Amino acid sequence: MEKPLPGAEYPTIYQKVLSQQDWNAKNTAFQQTNVHENLSLNQQGFLEGQLSYEADSLTLETVVQEVQELISRYSIYMGIPAGQTFDLENELVTHSPLLIPDGSTSISNYFSIIEVIKETDDWEYFKDEFRNPQIYLKQKTIEGQQFLGPDLIFDFDETNRVIKISGNWLPKAFKPENEIYSKTDATAITYRILLDETGKDFWERKHTWNFRKVFILAADNEENRICECWQLVTMISDRELFYIYIDTQTGEIIRQYRRWVMF
Numbered sequence: 001m002e003k004p005l006p007g008a009e010y011p012t013i014y015q016k017v018l019s020q021q022d023w024n025a026k027n028t029a030f031q032q033t034n035v036h037e038n039l040s041l042n043q044q045g046f047l048e049g050q051l052s053y054e055a056d057s058l059t060l061e062t063v064v065q066e067v068q069e070l071i072s073r074y075s076i077y078m079g080i081p082a083g084q085t086f087d088l089e090n091e092l093v094t095h096s097p098l099l100i101p102d103g104s105t106s107i108s109n110y111f112s113i114i115e116v117i118k119e120t121d122d123w124e125y126f127k128d129e130f131r132n133p134q135i136y137l138k139q140k141t142i143e144g145q146q147f148l149g150p151d152l153i154f155d156f157d158e159t160n161r162v163i164k165i166s167g168n169w170l171p172k173a174f175k176p177e178n179e180i181y182s183k184t185d186a187t188a189i190t191y192r193i194l195l196d197e198t199g200k201d202f203w204e205r206k207h208t209w210n211f212r213k214v215f216i217l218a219a220d221n222e223e224n225r226i227c228e229c230w231q232l233v234t235m236i237s238d239r240e241l242f243y244i245y246i247d248t249q250t251g252e253i254i255r256q257y258r259r260w261v262m263f
Helices: 020-033 060-078 107-118 123-130 183-198
Strands: 012-015 039-040 048-050 092-096 104-106 135-138 146-149 151-157 162-167 210-219 223-235 240-247 253-260
Touching: 020 039, 020 060, 048 060, 060 092, 060 107, 060 135, 060 151, 060 162, 092 107, 104 107, 107 123, 183 223, 183 240, 183 253, 210 253, 223 253
Parallel strands: 146 210
Antiparallel strands: 012 223, 039 048, 048 162, 092 104, 092 135, 135 151, 151 162, 210 223, 223 240, 240 253
16 A cells, blocks of 8 residues: 655755845844854854863863853754753763774763873873864754754864864754554565665564664755654674664665674
């Protein structure tokens, strides 16, 4: 039986370039709030630019204070939903050069690592690796549902005592009441993909899947779409996971990839 089409309000679309009229209106409101001459709105209407900070050294307290002040003043221009609160010590993350495989850790842990190294003779060797951290605030939810979304980025330049701001969150999304493509539909699609990808018939193996429903950000040249997807994850070999995201409303494969498992 032919599937129905999704409603006209789906998916949520954010244009990468606002109309001049919409941008002018947003910029007029922004200028009434802005207190830093090197901050402005980009073509999509989100905050970007840089500002200086006064602290002599970069510490956990400095990072939290500076980011909190920016969020308090500019949250609407960062795309942060109204009423959002943060535990910034744990929700702000950065990359530690001493962690493997991807080095991602909370800033609380990051500065704890620095304090430990400073107590050893290795600090002089490692200190340059810890200068100028790029700090992320990841958007993990939207409309109360898990979201594989964008990041706000705060580049701290400790030498020049400057923070560069880029990236954004997205404040709203349309959440469908029901799925048009069910878990069963998504599983059948995935079996076909895996047969093409690996040459193996996982249907005959009576394979099991790890399911969850998430929002995911899909982008093309002109717009960002927020799509609701079934996320299917499974082991396809002893050391390899397969991820696929299938739109619950259209059946479109939004994203797929493999990831090696570290033991």
